[in-house]
Amino acid sequence: MSPEEIAKELKEILIEASPLIEDYTRITCALCEHVCCKQRHAIPEEKDLIYMKLAGIPEYSLDNRGPEEPCQFLGPAGCMKPRWQRPLRCTWYFCERLLKTMDEGDQRKARRLIEIIKEIVELSRRLILETDSPGP
DSSP states (O other): OOHHHHHHHHHHHHHHHHHHHHHHHHHHGGGOSSOOOBGGGGSOOHHHHHHHHHHTOOOOOOOSOOTTSBOTTEETTEESSOGGGSOTHHHHOOOHHHHHHHHHSOHHHHHHHHHHHHHHHHHHHHHHHHSOOOOO
16 A cells, blocks of 8 residues: 555544544543643654645644643634644543543444554554655
8 A cells, every 4th residue: 555545544544533532522621621632742743744744734833832731723622623634642642531431431432443543553653664754
């Protein structure tokens, strides 16, 4: 599979994962006083840069807030960016409270989400292996 095909598949699976994740974050994150979405998480890693370039996602600028401040893309209803346009860590980070919500909820849905996360990890790994690393 070419890097472009891997990026396309990764985008599709991120789009599929989004409503499942949002079912949980809608319950958990709205009530949370400790914001997990920090500015440092908005900084793309190598795998994010490769994926974003291949998926046609425009580069974005980060503002000057500190790394531990809330992410600049965090709005009143959650992230303002569609899930497929975010760094991958924004998709697979689950705090203790979110994991508890999943554990107490529909187990079939939770298992499906775990399988999707595994697919995302595998696709991002394959993308790195199949692509030359971007220069400094």
